[in-house]
Amino acid sequence: STLPDITSLLERDKRRERVVSGPPFPTMQNIAVNPVSSAPDTTKREISVKTESDVSEDTNDKSTQSDEAKKPFQYPPSFLLRIPKADLHAHLDGSIRIPTLIDLAKQQNVTLPSYDPTELKDTVFPETYSSLEEYLLGFGYITTVLRTPEALERVAYEVAMDAYNVGVRYLEVRFAPQLHAIPGKLTIEKVICSVNRGLERAACEADELDRLSGEIEIYNNNNKDSNDYSKEAIEKLETLSKGTHPYNPEAPPHYYGIIVCAMRFFLPVFSPYYQAFWEVHKGEDPHRVFGLASVALVTAVNNLRSKGKCCCHGCECGQCNDCLSGNDDNGGEHDAIDTLPGSKQAKLQQPDHDYILPIVAIDVAGAESGYPASDHKEAFDLAHQSFLNKTVHAGEAYGPESIFSAITDLHAERIGHGCNLFKWDIIGEGEGRGGRNKSNKEKEEMTDDQKRAYVENLTRYLGTMRTCMEVCLSSNLQTMPELKGDLRDHPARKMIEEGLAVTFCTDNALVSHTNMVRELTLAAEAFELSPGQIRNIVFNGFKRSFMAKRYRAKRDYNRKIISYYKRLEREFDLSGFGSDDGEDHR
Numbered sequence: 001s002t003l004p005d006i007t008s009l010l011e012r013d014k015r016r017e018r019v020v021s022g023p024p025f026p027t028m029q030n031i032a033v034n035p036v037s038s039a040p041d042t043t044k045r046e047i048s049v050k051t052e053s054d055v056s057e058d059t060n061d062k063s064t065q066s067d068e069a070k071k072p073f074q075y076p077p078s079f080l081l082r083i084p085k086a087d088l089h090a091h092l093d094g095s096i097r098i099p100t101l102i103d104l105a106k107q108q109n110v111t112l113p114s115y116d117p118t119e120l121k122d123t124v125f126p127e128t129y130s131s132l133e134e135y136l137l138g139f140g141y142i143t144t145v146l147r148t149p150e151a152l153e154r155v156a157y158e159v160a161m162d163a164y165n166v167g168v169r170y171l172e173v174r175f176a177p178q179l180h181a182i183p184g185k186l187t188i189e190k191v192i193c194s195v196n197r198g199l200e201r202a203a204c205e206a207d208e209l210d211r212l213s214g215e216i217e218i219y220n221n222n223n224k225d226s227n228d229y230s231k232e233a234i235e236k237l238e239t240l241s242k243g244t245h246p247y248n249p250e251a252p253p254h255y256y257g258i259i260v261c262a263m264r265f266f267l268p269v270f271s272p273y274y275q276a277f278w279e280v281h282k283g284e285d286p287h288r289v290f291g292l293a294s295v296a297l298v299t300a301v302n303n304l305r306s307k308g309k310c311c312c313h314g315c316e317c318g319q320c321n322d323c324l325s326g327n328d329d330n331g332g333e334h335d336a337i338d339t340l341p342g343s344k345q346a347k348l349q350q351p352d353h354d355y356i357l358p359i360v361a362i363d364v365a366g367a368e369s370g371y372p373a374s375d376h377k378e379a380f381d382l383a384h385q386s387f388l389n390k391t392v393h394a395g396e397a398y399g400p401e402s403i404f405s406a407i408t409d410l411h412a413e414r415i416g417h418g419c420n421l422f423k424w425d426i427i428g429e430g431e432g433r434g435g436r437n438k439s440n441k442e443k444e445e446m447t448d449d450q451k452r453a454y455v456e457n458l459t460r461y462l463g464t465m466r467t468c469m470e471v472c473l474s475s476n477l478q479t480m481p482e483l484k485g486d487l488r489d490h491p492a493r494k495m496i497e498e499g500l501a502v503t504f505c506t507d508n509a510l511v512s513h514t515n516m517v518r519e520l521t522l523a524a525e526a527f528e529l530s531p532g533q534i535r536n537i538v539f540n541g542f543k544r545s546f547m548a549k550r551y552r553a554k555r556d557y558n559r560k561i562i563s564y565y566k567r568l569e570r571e572f573d574l575s576g577f578g579s580d581d582g583e584d585h586r
Contacts, residue, residue, distance in 0.1 A: 073531060075524055077517070078244045079572045084169040084252060084561050085516045086541030087505050088391075089416055089470040092175035092195065093142040094508025095159045098125075101510075104145035104154075112141055125511050128478050128485075133367065135479045138511060143179045143271065147186060149194040156198025159509070164206035164254055166515045167246035169561065170545055173199060174259035174363055178266075178297060181273040188273075188300040192258065196357060199256045206247075206254040209236060214249030216241050252560040257360035257546055259391065260301055262294035262379060264364055264371035287375045294364065294379030301359055302386050360546035361389035363416065368398035369430045373405040380410040389413055389546040391470065395420040396479075398430045400455050407467065414468040414544060419476055419491050421459065421469075424451040463500050468544035471495070472507035473522045474514035487526035496527060496537075503541040531574045535565065 098117045105112050114120045129135040146152055156173065163171050177191040212233060219229070219237050229237065240247065268275040274293070281289045362383045364376050373392060380390055392406035396417035403421060406412040420426065427446065446454070462469070471492045477483060483490060495502050504519045506512065524534060542561050547554045569575040 073524065073529070075521070075531075075534070075574075076572060077521075079568065079574065080517050080520050080524075081167050081244065082246045082248075083167060083538060083565055083568050084542075085167050085520070085538060086170040086172075086503065086545055087163055087168050087516050088172045088414070088468070088503055088541055088545060089472060089505035089507055090159070090163065090171060090173050091508050092156060092159055092173050093139055093146060093179075094511045095162070095173075095506070096142055096146075096155050096510055097158055097162070098510060100155060100158060101142060101145060104151050105141070108145055108148070108151075110141070110144050125513075127513065130481065131479065135475075135511065136366075146180050147182055147272075149186070149190060152180060152191060152194035153198040153201075156195040157202045158198075160199050160202030160256060161205065162509060163506075163516065164202060164209075165246070166517045168254075168516055169252055170255050170257075170542060170547065171199075172257040172259055172360065172545065174261050174365075176261040176263055176365065177300075178263070178273045178277075178293060179271045181271070183273060183276045188297065189304050192260065192301070192304060192357075192359065196258060199258070203254040203256055209240065209245075209247045210249055210251055210253070212236050213240050213245070213247040251564055252557060255358075255547060255549075255557075257358045257548055259361045259363050259546075260297060260359060262297050262362065262364045262376055263290070264366035264368065264373075264375070265290060266293070266366070287371075290371065291375045291378055294376045295382060298362060298379045298382045298386070298388070301362070301388065302382075305357055305359055305386075305388075307357065358548035359388070360548050361391050361414075363391050363393065364410065365393045365416070368394070368396065368402050372409075373402065374409045377409045384411045391416060391546075393417060399423060399426040399428070400458055401427060402430070403462075404458055407461070412467065413546075414470055415462075416470045417472060417476070418469045418495075419480060421462075422455055422491055422494055424448070424455040427451045427454060459498055459500070463498060466501045466544070468501040468503055468540060469495055470505050471502055471523075472505050472512070473519055473526070474512040475507035478512060487522055490526065492523070493527050496529075496533065501540050501544055502537055503544060504537065505541075531569065535569070538565065 098120060102112065102115050102117065102120065104110070106115065112120060113123050124138045124141065146155060159173060160171055173195070175195065177188045180186065180191045181188050216237060220241065222228075263270075266274045268278040277293055277296075278289065281292060284292075362380065364373065364380075373394065383390060390411050391414035392410050392412040393416040394406035394412070395403040395415065396419055399420050400423065403415055403418055406415060425448075461467075469492075471490075473487055473490065473492070476490060477485060477487065492502060492504075504516075504523050506514050506516055506519060509515055520534065520538075523529060523537070527533075529537070539558075539562060542558045545554075547557070549557065566575060
């Protein structure tokens, strides 16, 4: 594959005193990158931090010391690129590449406002939006071109490679299968399997890039003798040798998970599947229809999870249970697939790999106000009883009570966004089912002190239960006008101060013009995060993941992540700043 051009992002800072301002992302060209020298960047960076003893010793220049103490830590861009990262909140459709969207639209005769990448970005995917609803409008064009197995597999592969090319080691991709399914032609199961094939191919390719990155020196020393390498491997070696990249033969492998999204609200025009669903349930209460669609999704997912990975590849062996049992116990083989050493299939059969199709969680997304989480309680109860993890979009366009409902009604273990967690003053202002319902009226009658206590208790519960907050800074800059483009007032600052489990995510790489390096850069600068804080936030992403592995294997993987991360800290002279929880590798 063509590895994503981040030369501007990775240009080395030759002045030791310079504070890295982060990568500019004015166009999509800065997201789709060219990796750069596998040679380690051994440049050491000075940390502009003043201790209390420094201030007391230099009493003649207190104002200068005060200014220096406020300077953020300086993170080399190559450090943020190379550290292992987890992205737990990445939407498949919102992360499509613009050239791919245009290409698929032309292939399928789908009309777009423009077929010029720059014009399409400016008109449909601008830098800022007036509201969440406006932010979501562009998704209609994207989902329309993602209704063939080939398109879904291609986009899943490209989304994953774009993530891996900026150092993501574990990726959870989410999408709403019912937006892509076509009754009688493309089932929910086939949608998910198509996405899985793309993600699986990308993970295998990224691991191959790790391996090849360790052979660059040998390849160059042999005068680039091509006898030992295939044409494809040579192309990758040539690309890897051009500059800094995140691949390393000693780095932990790449893994992924799939999160399926139900929709809080949908209309027949949203997709052929939803059109047929409305026809079947014509005359029923709309909120009941929303909930039934979620039940149908969970049912389809549970049926698919009972099958082996081989069946996702088209193997109708009828022996899935045997296949799964073999994988679960000792990585057993299956007659229907090639298990030669080194093959992709052999990797999938290894012990402790995702021994079932890695559908790791269910989510519910879409408009919050007027479409409460309780509509989907039956579906999420079913998911809960089936040991399917739960993450819920909540508190993004509604008050703290939406987060409370996600936890109490939907068993949420993670919260998507949660930006309104601390806004006690908007409690009771949103619309419930069909307008202001009884629960909203009760909250309207709460005193200010009661509302503050409500938020305090909710925050305490989130912290105690280690309910992870999936924070997406670039996305929030676009959908939260009250920030006025300044992340220093983003609620993530207080989430961190309160000790909540926080991880930074991309949300929609295309729509928000971002990637994980940018998200960490924005966070480090806005919240003046120390190396220790950055380390713990990155670790949160791995610990709170829904990885489709045994718990013991997940812990072992997380230990490898931590070890590799600390090795890079030492390389960049960033170790020893702040503590981490060390023993908690969940």
